[in-house]
Amino acid sequence: MDKRSLSERDICTKYITPALRDAGWDEILQIREEVGFTKGRIIVRGKLVTRGKAKRADYILYYKPNIPLALIEAKDNNHSVGDGIQQGLDYAATLDIPFVFASNGDGFVFHDRTGQSLPIEANLGLDAFPSPADLWTRYRVWKGISSEAEQIVLQDYYDDGSGEAKRYYQVTAVNRTIEAIAKGANRVLLVMATGSGKTRTAFQIIWRLWKAGRRKRILFLADRNVLIDQTMVNDFRPFGGAMAKLSTNAKTIERQDGTKEDLPLALDKKRRIDTAFEIYLGLYQAITGPEEHQKLYREFSPGFFDLIVIDECHRGSAAEDSAWREILDHFSGATQIGMTATPKETEYVSNTDYFGEPIYTYSLKQGISDGFLAPYKVIKVHIDRDVEGYRPELGQLDREGNVIEDRIYNAKDFDRNIVLDDRTVLTAKKITEFLKESGDRFQKTIVFCVDEEHAARMRQALVNENADLVAENQRYVMRITGSDKEGQEQIGNFIDPESKYPVLVTTSRLLSTGVDAQTCRLIVLDRAVGSMTEFKQIVGRGTRVHEDTKKFYFTLIDFRGATSHFADPDFDGDVPVYERGEGDPIIPPDATPTSDDDTIPPTPDEDETIVDQPDLQLPPPGDPIRKIYVDGVGARIIAERVEYLDENGKLVTETLRDFTKTALKKRFASLDDFLKRWKSTERKQAIIEELEAEGLALDAIADELGKNLDPFDLICHVAFDKKPLTRRERAENIKKRDVFTKYGPQARAVLDALLEKYRDEGVLNLDDANVLKVTPFTAMGSVVQLINAFGGREGFEKAVHEMQAALYQETA
Numbered sequence: 001m002d003k004r005s006l007s008e009r010d011i012c013t014k015y016i017t018p019a020l021r022d023a024g025w026d027e028i029l030q031i032r033e034e035v036g037f038t039k040g041r042i043i044v045r046g047k048l049v050t051r052g053k054a055k056r057a058d059y060i061l062y063y064k065p066n067i068p069l070a071l072i073e074a075k076d077n078n079h080s081v082g083d084g085i086q087q088g089l090d091y092a093a094t095l096d097i098p099f100v101f102a103s104n105g106d107g108f109v110f111h112d113r114t115g116q117s118l119p120i121e122a123n124l125g126l127d128a129f130p131s132p133a134d135l136w137t138r139y140r141v142w143k144g145i146s147s148e149a150e151q152i153v154l155q156d157y158y159d160d161g162s163g164e165a166k167r168y169y170q171v172t173a174v175n176r177t178i179e180a181i182a183k184g185a186n187r188v189l190l191v192m193a194t195g196s197g198k199t200r201t202a203f204q205i206i207w208r209l210w211k212a213g214r215r216k217r218i219l220f221l222a223d224r225n226v227l228i229d230q231t232m233v234n235d236f237r238p239f240g241g242a243m244a245k246l247s248t249n250a251k252t253i254e255r256q257d258g259t260k261e262d263l264p265l266a267l268d269k270k271r272r273i274d275t276a277f278e279i280y281l282g283l284y285q286a287i288t289g290p291e292e293h294q295k296l297y298r299e300f301s302p303g304f305f306d307l308i309v310i311d312e313c314h315r316g317s318a319a320e321d322s323a324w325r326e327i328l329d330h331f332s333g334a335t336q337i338g339m340t341a342t343p344k345e346t347e348y349v350s351n352t353d354y355f356g357e358p359i360y361t362y363s364l365k366q367g368i369s370d371g372f373l374a375p376y377k378v379i380k381v382h383i384d385r386d387v388e389g390y391r392p393e394l395g396q397l398d399r400e401g402n403v404i405e406d407r408i409y410n411a412k413d414f415d416r417n418i419v420l421d422d423r424t425v426l427t428a429k430k431i432t433e434f435l436k437e438s439g440d441r442f443q444k445t446i447v448f449c450v451d452e453e454h455a456a457r458m459r460q461a462l463v464n465e466n467a468d469l470v471a472e473n474q475r476y477v478m479r480i481t482g483s484d485k486e487g488q489e490q491i492g493n494f495i496d497p498e499s500k501y502p503v504l505v506t507t508s509r510l511l512s513t514g515v516d517a518q519t520c521r522l523i524v525l526d527r528a529v530g531s532m533t534e535f536k537q538i539v540g541r542g543t544r545v546h547e548d549t550k551k552f553y554f555t556l557i558d559f560r561g562a563t564s565h566f567a568d569p570d571f572d573g574d575v576p577v578y579e580r581g582e583g584d585p586i587i588p589p590d591a592t593p594t595s596d597d598d599t600i601p602p603t604p605d606e607d608e609t610i611v612d613q614p615d616l617q618l619p620p621p622g623d624p625i626r627k628i629y630v631d632g633v634g635a636r637i638i639a640e641r642v643e644y645l646d647e648n649g650k651l652v653t654e655t656l657r658d659f660t661k662t663a664l665k666k667r668f669a670s671l672d673d674f675l676k677r678w679k680s681t682e683r684k685q686a687i688i689e690e691l692e693a694e695g696l697a698l699d700a701i702a703d704e705l706g707k708n709l710d711p712f713d714l715i716c717h718v719a720f721d722k723k724p725l726t727r728r729e730r731a732e733n734i735k736k737r738d739v740f741t742k743y744g745p746q747a748r749a750v751l752d753a754l755l756e757k758y759r760d761e762g763v764l765n766l767d768d769a770n771v772l773k774v775t776p777f778t779a780m781g782s783v784v785q786l787i788n789a790f791g792g793r794e795g796f797e798k799a800v801h802e803m804q805a806a807l808y809q810e811t812a
Contacts, residue, residue, distance in 0.1 A: 003105060008076040012058065015105035015126065016074055023129040025061060030132060035060045037095060037168045039371035042545070042552050049552045051371055057091050058084075061132075066157045066171050069135045070099040072108075081123070082109035089113070096172040098142065099135055114142040149182035155212040157204055158238055166204075167372065169362040170197055174204045176360050177337065181209065186335050189313075189355035193364040194341045194540020195373050199227075202309050202339055203235045210239075210278070215307035215335065220281045221327065222311040224510075226491050228281045231311075233261055239279045246273075246282035246296070273299050280305075288326055297327050305334045312537075313338035313355070325354070341540055342533040364536070364543065373543045379557045381430055385423055386411040386560070411560055412528060415450040421457070427526055427559055428461035431504075434522070434557060441469060443521035444494065446541055447506045450527040452481040455506040458526065462504050475501035482510055497549055518546040521554045529562040660698075664719035667691070671720040678712060678808065687711070710762045712808055730807050731759040739806050743799065746789040749780060751803060758807070769793065 006014070012033065025031050040051035059072035071092045073084030084102035089111060092100045100111040108124040110117075116138060130138075139145075145153055155178070157166070166174075173190050180188055192198045202220070209215040220236070222228050228245060236243060244266035266274045273296075287296040308331055310324065328336055338355045341364075367373030392404040409418045435441045447462070449455040459479040469476045480487035480494065480502075488510075493499040495517045508527075520542045529535045542554035556563065668674035681687055688711050691698065698714050709717070713724040725733075734755060740748045753776050772783045780786060790796040 003077045006077060006105070008074055011076055011103075011105040012074050016059070016072065016103050019126045019129050020059075020061070022127065024131040024133070029065070030062050032060050032062070034058065037091075041369055041371045042375055044375065044553050054371070055091065055094075057095070060095070060097070063132055063136050063139075064154055064156070065159075066166055067154070067175060068095060068097050068171070069132070069139060070101060071095065071097045072101040072103060075102070075104045077104050077106065079104050081106050085109050085111055085121070095168050096176075098139060101129075112138070114138065116142055143179055144183060145179065149179075152182040152209065152212045152214050153179055155208040158207045160238070167197065170201045170204070173201050173360045173362065174208070177205050178208055180359055181335055187355045188336070189338045189340070189358045191340055191358040191361040193362055193367045193373060193543065194537060195543035196362055196367050198339045198341075199231050199235045199311065202311065202337070205337065206279070206307065206309060207238070209307060216278060217305050218279050218307040218309070219305045219331070220279070220309045220311065221284050221324070222281070223284055225283055226495075227311060228283055229263065232263055232281060236279070236281070242277060243279040243281065244274065244277040246280055246287055271296060275304075284324060284327060297330055300331075302330055303333055305331050307335045307337070309337045309339065311339055313340045342536045364539070367543070372545065374545045374551065374553045376539070376542060376554050376556055378563050379434075379555065380561075380563060381557060381559050383423060383426060383559065385414065385420060390418075390420065415454040415527070419457070424457050424461050428458060428465045431462065431524055431557065432465040434555070440521075441466070442500065442503050444517060444519050445504045445522040445524065446517070446520060447504065447524040448527055448538060449506055449508050451508050452479075452483060454527070455479045455481055455508050458506045462506070466504070469503075473501050477504045477506070478502040479506045480510055481508055497546060517541050518544045519549050519551050521551055523554065523556045525556065525558045525560055525562045527562070528560050535562060660718050664715055668715075668719065671716065671722065674715060674719070679805065684712070684804065727759050727762055731755050734803065734806050737806065739803070744789060746780065746786070747799065750777065750786050750789065751799060753777060753780070754800065755803065769796065
């Protein structure tokens with residue numbers, strides 16, 4: 001058999017796998033071949049959704065299930081033995097695997113990423129592959145794992161019997177945490193993007209420590225009731241009767257399979273604690289409070305819990321006087337694990353101050369690149385009142401008959417201090433317009449409002465804009481806020497992929513963190529978001545992929561400029577932003593959402609797989625703020641900014657006007673410079689073609705300005721701030737000056753028709769005799785007859801150039 005004629009797969013089967021088997025690796029339990037560890041980045045082109053090529057390792061070797069030790073990159077025998085080593089090292093860095101091998105069937109190249117081996121990279125024969133015990137010993141020495149710690153590190157994962165592999169980053173997060181705790185760490189921080197499965201990761205950590213008998217009483221803390229309830233019936237369900245909720249309110253929860261389950265409670269009606277359970281889940285607000293009698297956690301002895309996991313620990317756990325810290329300090333002897341999508345709180349306070357630097361980070365950008373998280377597009381809508389502000393007329397009265405304070409109210413005031421109902425109605429119209437133009441008015445939508453009262457008004461405006469669907473089911477639009485009992489009861493239905501209603505939800509802050517809204521396709525920001533932490537959490541409401549309902553990406557509509565956070569270095573991933581102006585479609589013309597820096601080709605390449613191709617047709621404590629309600633003050637959408645991705649995939653932060661102005665001034669140093677060039681160039685179209693060749697098309701700026709301007713006025717206005725005249729105005733000025741009197745009747749008729757053609761179509765090459773071959777000139781005579789009316793071609797061209805000079809005589 002000629003070894004060089006064998007495929008890569010044959011090399012694996014006939015040479016590499018036998019070498020592993022001879023070295024003592026178990027083919028069933030320890031060797032996995034062709035292991036796909038990413039899903040392939042989601043790429044959206046209009047309504048066509050594809051996935052890029054998933055990354056796949058030829059071999060991953062495990063000491064025990066989910067404890068990977070080595071990776072092998074195989075090539076056929078036409079490659080050298082070490083040709084795959086660099087690719088293998090790249091994969092191993094992602095997968096957190098220490099030992100890397102490459103092979104072509106002749107032997108192995110071995111690279112020790114731990115740095116313990118000398119040399120670090122060496123050639124091995126086929127019969128010299130290390131045994132599992134050998135690599136595990138090296139791993140233990142590298143990690144500093146003692147014999148006692150090894151018992152914890154090797155504790156089995158929970159296996160639900162489905163055969164579904166854990167995601168690689170979850171395995172890394174679990175293993176690093178278990179190893180750190182086994183070696184004595186008592187404070188551990190995990191940073192994982194929203195939607196990447198923090199709770200599932202927490203479950204495996206708790207399960208392994210609990211089953212190993214090293215952590216016997218465990219407290220899982222969250223800040224939303226729905227998070228506790230979701231967790232108990234889904235990810236934490238295997239704990240069964242050992243688990244209970246620290247609550248006095250019984251609740252029946254519907255599980256994902258449709259069955260119902262009563263949540264076990266650890267408190268009776270008198271708030272007495274049942275200490276017979278091992279896993280406790282608690283809402284931190286329910287076990288502490290400003291009053292001494294509310295501090296339920298003190299009913300537990302400080303040593304009662306030996307493990308505490310804090311979900312979404314960004315919400316104040318860093319501050320020394322926070323409710324989180326009050327609980328954590330009481331149980332200071334317990335191992336404490338913080339989990340968050342956003343490690344930094346503020347410039348001055350960070351949860352890393354308490355937990356230390358993250359032991360592992362899986363970012364939003366990485367999740368989108370891997371294809372586990374949904375990419376997104378951003379639409380910015382500018383409302384005139386937000387940009388220009390609002391100043392009441394002298395003595396103007398509000399709805400209650402009080403004089404409105406004379407000052408300029410801006411975007412920070414609207415819906416907090418002063419209410420312009422027309423603005424709310426306009427926002428609701430634009431949301432509804434987007435839903436209609438997208439073709440799916442039943443995409444789950446969250447609208448974030450300034451406060452609960454604003455959420456109520458927004459609900460009403462959306463009800464009125466969607467009266468047809470509300471008539472079918474009143475739950476089509478609902479407010480879900482902290483004080484709204486009926487709304488809160490619908491959270492479960494909103495996040496349930498099987499539940500059609502509610503569809504449009506208005507809220508202030510209740511849905512900004514933690515709620516697992518898998519099918520949320522539209523997020524609307526109609527309030528400012530000052531905190532990067534909260535902004536990331538809000539974006540995270542849409543990042544979950546839900547393939548069953550073909551939810552592969554989502555849209556964020558921003559009315560308040562909150563998406564400026566995308567430009568912050570702390571945000572991990574750039575996005576294309578479409579800023580909508582007056583008259584523009586609400587759906588972006590280029591609907592390719594991405595959070596990656598790579599350029600997306602216009603059509604799918606051969607490595608992509610088509611996954612969806614539809615028919616291509618709370619206010620601060622204290623006295624409540626009195627809001628001023630003003631009627632009759634209109635609002636409209638204005639054209640303000642357009643942001644672009646440059647060739648490096650980074651957002652260009654200039655407006656389209658600034659971008660165009662800069663480019664034009666590079667070509668024309670002054671207005672006089674431009675005017676000289678324009679007047680001296682007989683063929684005006686040549687100037688436009690030169691600009692287009694340099695990548696500066698004037699169509700986009702013309703669309704933004706929304707005026708019937710020709711290129712001359714566009715350039716004068718944008719580059720040199722001259723007041724523009726429309727084509728109609730320029731044509732009318734020529735008629736007023738009556739500049740055609742020296743010509744005969746037929747020549748004047750031709751020039752009048754050419755002027756009308758300029759006014760209606762903006763034709764610049766009027767001196768091209770071919771224009772005389774179309775209507776209305778064909779009815780005036782033949783081309784020869786019309787040119788002869790000017791005394792010949794030279795006379796015709798001279799007359800047209802004079803007319804053009806007269807057209808552009810006024811530049812101010």
